[in-house]
Amino acid sequence: MYYVTTRSKGVKRLASEAIAQGLASDGGLFTPEVFPKLSQNALDTMREMSYQQRSVYVMKPYLDDFTASELTVFAKRAYGENKFDTREVAPVREIDDKTFSLELWHGPTCAFKDMALQMLPHLLTASLEKTAERKTACILVATSGDTGKAAMEGFRDVGGTRILVFYPKDGVSAIQELQMLTQEGENVGVCAVEGNFDDAQSGVKRLFSDEALRAELAERGYFFSSANSINWGRVLPQIVYYVSAYCDLMRDEKIKKGDLINVCVPTGNFGDILAAYYAKMMGVPLGRLICASNANNVLTDFIRTGLYDRNRTFYNTISPSMDILISSNLERMLFEYSDRNEATVRSYMDQLATSGRYEVSDAVKARFQEDFSAGYCDDEATRAQIRKMWNENHYLTDPHSAVAFRVLENYRASTGDETPTLVVSTASPFKFCSDVLLSLGKQPEKGLAVIDQLSDLTGIAPPRSLAILKDRRARFGQVTTKDQLAQRVLEFLK
Ligand SMILES: *Cc1c(COP(=O)(O)O)cnc(C)c1O
Numbered sequence: 484m485y486y487v488t489t490r491s492k493g494v495k496r497l498a499s500e501a502i503a504q505g506l507a508s509d510g511g512l513f514t515p516e517v518f519p520k521l522s523q524n525a526l527d528t529m530r531e532m533s534y535q536q537r538s539v540y541v542m543k544p545y546l547d548d549f550t551a552s553e554l555t556v557f558a559k560r561a562y563g564e565n566k567f568d569t570r571e572v573a574p575v576r577e578i579d580d581k582t583f584s585l586e587l588w589h590g591p592t593c594a595f596k597d598m599a600l601q602m603l604p605h606l607l608t609a610s611l612e613k614t615a616e617r618k619t620a621c622i623l624v625a626t627s628g629d630t631g632k633a634a635m636e637g638f639r640d641v642g643g644t645r646i647l648v649f650y651p652k653d654g655v656s657a658i659q660e661l662q663m664l665t666q667e668g669e670n671v672g673v674c675a676v677e678g679n680f681d682d683a684q685s686g687v688k689r690l691f692s693d694e695a696l697r698a699e700l701a702e703r704g705y706f707f708s709s710a711n712s713i714n715w716g717r718v719l720p721q722i723v724y725y726v727s728a729y730c731d732l733m734r735d736e737k738i739k740k741g742d743l744i745n746v747c748v749p750t751g752n753f754g755d756i757l758a759a760y761y762a763k764m765m766g767v768p769l770g771r772l773i774c775a776s777n778a779n780n781v782l783t784d785f786i787r788t789g790l791y792d793r794n795r796t797f798y799n800t801i802s803p804s805m806d807i808l809i810s811s812n813l814e815r816m817l818f819e820y821s822d823r824n825e826a827t828v829r830s831y832m833d834q835l836a837t838s839g840r841y842e843v844s845d846a847v848k849a850r851f852q853e854d855f856s857a858g859y860c861d862d863e864a865t866r867a868q869i870r871k872m873w874n875e876n877h878y879l880t881d882p883h884s885a886v887a888f889r890v891l892e893n894y895r896a897s898t899g900d901e902t903p904t905l906v907v908s909t910a911s912p913f914k915f916c917s918d919v920l921l922s923l924g925k926q927p928e929k930g931l932a933v934i935d936q937l938s939d940l941t942g943i944a945p946p947r948s949l950a951i952l953k954d955r956r957a958r959f960g961q962v963t964t965k966d967q968l969a970q971r972v973l974e975f976l977k
Contacts, residue, residue, distance in 0.1 A: 639668030
């Protein structure tokens with residue numbers, strides 16, 4: 484299996500090359516040349532497998548240049564019980580007879596990013612060996628809150644790598660910030676950027692294409708790599724949990740073999756829901772892919788109208804990991820829906836870069852609407868949803884997942900579509916204690932006391948990795964402007 488890029492199909496790379504490189508040098512995103520198929524029998528076979536086994540089974544056909552035994556070792560390390568607080572890794576919880584929550588936050592940093600970022604370091608270091616790369620990978624991450632911590636936790640003290648994280652100064656929750664600032668490991672660095680996530684992300688993207696900086700780095704024995712969701716090594720592990728959830732629902736007799744289910748995904752950079760689309764392409768019986776956004780509803784408008792327009796007010800919401808106006812992974816969808824026409828993709832992306840907007844053809848729009856639905860809700864509706872689900876279902880949800888539950892309710896009310904639906908739950912409610920407490924009508928206490936406060940109120944034990952934060956000291960504290968990122972990189976690699 485080879486990988487092409489969304490901007491030049493002529494380029495063909497092995498999986499290890501695509502993963503080692505991250506972003507392609509033409510600015511495009513690596514994408515598999517074809518999608519391997521999973522038959523109904525394959526899904527049956529996976530029913531009784533562990534999550535680790537399922538991950539090997541799903542990922543192997545995409546990774547020709549890796550052996551199954553290599554992947555088995557990676558899966559054990561990534562998804563073992565020392566990492567995840569439940570043996571199921573990504574458990575499916577029943578909310579009611581047609582609504583299921585796929586909990587992706589049982590990993591070390593309590594957000595769904597762990598699902599991919601526990602696996603990526605293994606894929607990446609093996610890829611570096613396979614491509615005979617002798618330089619050290621300098622991994623740059625722009626984070627809206629969760630990726631940075633999960634990436635550092637995944638890469639900490641991993642040989643042959645150094646990792647530097649940039650996050651928007653006022654765009655992450657207090658707990659998210661503390662999680663990052665207390666990160667351990669000799670090879671990690673963290674820096675706040677004045678501005679919002681898009682500023683941090685565009686800044687990091689610019690670094691990747693800065694030839695002078697690349698040359699300087701090469702001189703010092705480094706090269707850039709990415710742990711953002713543009714890296715294929717991050718998208719691939721995310722396909723696994725959709726397959727796994729379907730197998731769980733069959734195994735637990737919530738659905739029958741071949742039944743369609745919908746998925747509803749709280750969306751920011753479009754990585755998570757893109758993996759759902761790929762699972763569907765592989766043959767998992769997924770129906771509507773419902774894209775849920777907060778007040779930053781650029782994707783809702785796009786999926787409904789075909790016009791992508793980032794020229795709009797940016798809102799800081801209580802679901803900060805979805806405060807994004809440029810969803811990088813959408814490029815991979817444009818590539819599929821334009822029948823892999825790289826000139827079309829380039830033209831949309833050029834327009835986005837120059838004017839901040841583009842309008843897709845009617846054909847592309849129609850293809851989107853065949854697979855995707857979209858909706859959004861504001862902070863007030865998000866809080867109401869948290870309160871309602873706690874009161875009615877005794878289910879505690881974080882603000883990101885609450886957006887998806889709310890959007891699903893709206894979708895059902897407006898379409899009458901009652902298909903069983905998997906809602907992707909992307910963060911532990913304990914990562915966003917203050918907003919969850921406010922939603923439940925409580926005044927949050929100061930600082931980290933909110934963790935115990937939420938636990939006392941609900942009778943739910945907080946995840947261990949958050950409970951121990953109060954005994955940790957901040958190691959970092961640097962703040963930079965968005966045009967100084969290159970200098971920060973050079974200092975970090977001194
Ligand atoms: C990253 C993140 C999202 C958005 O996922 P994308 O893949 O960027 O669409 C949603 N919720 C949480 C908690 C996240 O960390």
